[in-house]
Amino acid sequence: MKKITLKPKRDYSVRRHHPWIFSGAVLDGEAESGETVEVRSSDGECLGYGSYSPSSQIRVRMLVFGHRPVEIASLVRDRVFAAVARRSDFFVGGYTDAVRLINAESDLLPGVVVDFYAGWAVCQMTSAFADRYKDLIADAVMTAAPGCMGVSERLDVDVRAKEGLMVGSFAVLKGEEPPELIEIKEGDCKFLVDVRKGHKTGFYLDQREARAAVGALATNCEVLNCFSYTGGFGVFARANGAEKVTQVDISGDALALAKKNAELLGLCHINTDFVEADVFKFLRSCRDENRTFDLIVLDPPKFAESKSQVMKAARGYKDINLLAMKLLKPGGKLFTFSCSGAMTDDLFRKVVDSAASDAGIDFRITHWLSQGPDHPVSAAYPEGYYLKGLAGIVC
Numbered sequence: 001m002k003k004i005t006l007k008p009k010r011d012y013s014v015r016r017h018h019p020w021i022f023s024g025a026v027l028d029g030e031a032e033s034g035e036t037v038e039v040r041s042s043d044g045e046c047l048g049y050g051s052y053s054p055s056s057q058i059r060v061r062m063l064v065f066g067h068r069p070v071e072i073a074s075l076v077r078d079r080v081f082a083a084v085a086r087r088s089d090f091f092v093g094g095y096t097d098a099v100r101l102i103n104a105e106s107d108l109l110p111g112v113v114v115d116f117y118a119g120w121a122v123c124q125m126t127s128a129f130a131d132r133y134k135d136l137i138a139d140a141v142m143t144a145a146p147g148c149m150g151v152s153e154r155l156d157v158d159v160r161a162k163e164g165l166m167v168g169s170f171a172v173l174k175g176e177e178p179p180e181l182i183e184i185k186e187g188d189c190k191f192l193v194d195v196r197k198g199h200k201t202g203f204y205l206d207q208r209e210a211r212a213a214v215g216a217l218a219t220n221c222e223v224l225n226c227f228s229y230t231g232g233f234g235v236f237a238r239a240n241g242a243e244k245v246t247q248v249d250i251s252g253d254a255l256a257l258a259k260k261n262a263e264l265l266g267l268c269h270i271n272t273d274f275v276e277a278d279v280f281k282f283l284r285s286c287r288d289e290n291r292t293f294d295l296i297v298l299d300p301p302k303f304a305e306s307k308s309q310v311m312k313a314a315r316g317y318k319d320i321n322l323l324a325m326k327l328l329k330p331g332g333k334l335f336t337f338s339c340s341g342a343m344t345d346d347l348f349r350k351v352v353d354s355a356a357s358d359a360g361i362d363f364r365i366t367h368w369l370s371q372g373p374d375h376p377v378s379a380a381y382p383e384g385y386y387l388k389g390l391a392g393i394v395c
């Protein structure tokens with residue numbers, strides 16, 4: 001096995017079981033894309049084994065810590081089975097048939113994301129390791145996931161280019177080709193998922209718990225769902241007795257699917273408006289027209305891609321939160337999210353505090369929300385934590 005030697009004093013994070021070794025920490029050693037390498041400290045101690053990425057800033061992704069024999073095929077297979085087994089409650093519970101089966105580094109499979117939609121597994125392979133072993137992973141998923149009919153792969157993920165991996169569209173890895181739209185169930189709602197062109201692998205599974213929280217508070221409310229995508233929060237609100245829902249998104253395609261999702265609920269599309277607009281402008285137009293709402297959801301795309309963009313992102317979050325708070329009726333509720341990993345909890349809370357203060361409202365935080373339990377965060381890998389949400393009420 002090829003060996004990678006770290007520079008002096010650059011072994012600290014590996015010893016703490018952090019899975020990434022950046023190119024700047026490597027003294028010498030090279031290998032092929034996705035090849036397993038032994039990682040050594042500058043004085044020759046074996047620290048563990050990882051997968052080599054020649055084109056990436058993250059040069060090695062650790063798979064095993066400490067000195068022991070590594071048989072890569074059985075390691076990959078065992079980890080896929082273990083990750084699926086950790087989600088067994090989802091399969092028996094019956095609340096949903098859509099779940100993230102593998103959450104990359106936090107399931108000890110670096111760069112491997114696998115989501116499962118009613119029998120169809122969809123992968124995003126974003127590391128050299130994931131790409132090299134994708135057939136093995138697909139085989140294991142097909143066997144491990146109950147009732148799996150096919151495993152396919154999204155090849156249009158931007159980070160694949162950074163890893164030096166081929167970028168394309170969509171490919172079946174194992175089993176059958178999924179239908180154009182897959183119908184999933186979540187609570188009493190149903191959603192259609194476009195696994196070929198939808199965001200991520202097609203649906204925001206990470207917001208499952210937050211959708212339920214919105215549903216629980218939406219009865220009789222007039223709801224504004226900003227950045228609605230295919231309608232998740234709004235459909236949940238309507239299914240739980242919201243009087244009226246306005247779904248706003250800049251993407252006509254997302255709204256077309258949001259409409260179909262509302263129709264799946266029977267009469268749900270009645271009393272739902274679909275507005276194709278820029279949320280920043282739409283909120284201002286609501287202000288100018290003196291419109292008010294009982295419940296507003298703000299779930300924007302990632303405003304900060306990296307730490308350097310955090311302050312600019314904070315201004316964007318502040319802008320929409322301030323505007324939304326001014327549209328809330330007395331006793332109104334706001335659910336506000338940031339999926340920027342670079343935004344800390346603390347900064348996000350400060351942004352919300354400062355928006356409330358500028359809006360002149362007394363805003364009481366009632367919920368601290370985050371990605372659901374099928375998106376675990378390994379304690380050794382804080383980068384896995386990205387989704388933060390706050391909900392509160394105007395007092």
Ligand code: SAH
Pocket residue numbers: 199203204207226227228229230231232233248249250251254277278279280299300301
């Ligand atoms: N809340 C959604 C996920 C939102 S993803 C859910 O739970 O499923 C972010 C969405 O914001 C995308 O659908 C994207 O089309 C939309 N978007 C991005 N910028 C926007 C803007 N300026 N105005 C309105 N929508 C925007």
